[in-house]
Amino acid sequence: MKEIHFEKIDGSGMKIGVVVARWNSAVTYALRDACLRALADAGVEENTIIVQEVPGSYEVVFGAKHLIEHNAVDAVVAIGCLIKGETMHFEYIADAVSHGLMKLNVETDVPVVFGVLTCLTEQQAIDRSTGENNHGYAWGQSAIEMAMIKKSRKR
Numbered sequence: 765m766k767e768i769h770f771e772k773i774d775g776s777g778m779k780i781g782v783v784v785a786r787w788n789s790a791v792t793y794a795l796r797d798a799c800l801r802a803l804a805d806a807g808v809e810e811n812t813i814i815v816q817e818v819p820g821s822y823e824v825v826f827g828a829k830h831l832i833e834h835n836a837v838d839a840v841v842a843i844g845c846l847i848k849g850e851t852m853h854f855e856y857i858a859d860a861v862s863h864g865l866m867k868l869n870v871e872t873d874v875p876v877v878f879g880v881l882t883c884l885t886e887q888q889a890i891d892r893s894t895g896e897n898n899h900g901y902a903w904g905q906s907a908i909e910m911a912m913i914k915k916s917r918k919r
């Protein structure tokens with residue numbers, strides 16, 4: 765058996781894209797900040813991080829595609845926060861965004877981390893974007909780990 769496991773999340777020399785939706789910005793900016801902390805902790809240089817803002821979660825797919833195609837990033841974290849309302853809007857956007865980001869993972873050679881909270885209540889979003897449970901940190905680490913897999917290729 766060959767088990768591949770990186771001992772250390774090492775982002776040195778990497779260029780990472782972060783796409784952030786402005787809808788529910790109190791939540792998405794907190795997620796972004798935790799993500800940026802994870803990148804810094806892993807040794808990614810500040811000047812090799814590109815943060816692209818987009819209006820809402822629906823737009824994170826295009827934002828991620830843009831960073832992949834025009835900024836030669838090693839990985840992207842796509843951050844948004846959908847909170848369910850009274851209509852079907854939540855379901856349609858959540859479905860479109862999850863499929864759109866998945867498609868980028870399959871069709872491009874750049875890993876894209878799914879950083880979109882899909883919450884039933886505002887409290888669920890707050891709980892997942894603050895303190896020890898701020899998911900943004902793990903998303904930053906995930907982006908680096910996935911980029912490390914790509915960089916580990918012999919050819």
Ligand code: DLZ
Pocket residue numbers: 785787788819820821822823844845846847848849853857
């Ligand atoms: C329109 C809308 C609504 C109602 N709710 C959210 C939300 O909870 N989270 C989010 O990120 N974006 C929301 N949007 C905006 C859409 O994502 C998108 O920006 C617009 O439909 C324009 O394409």
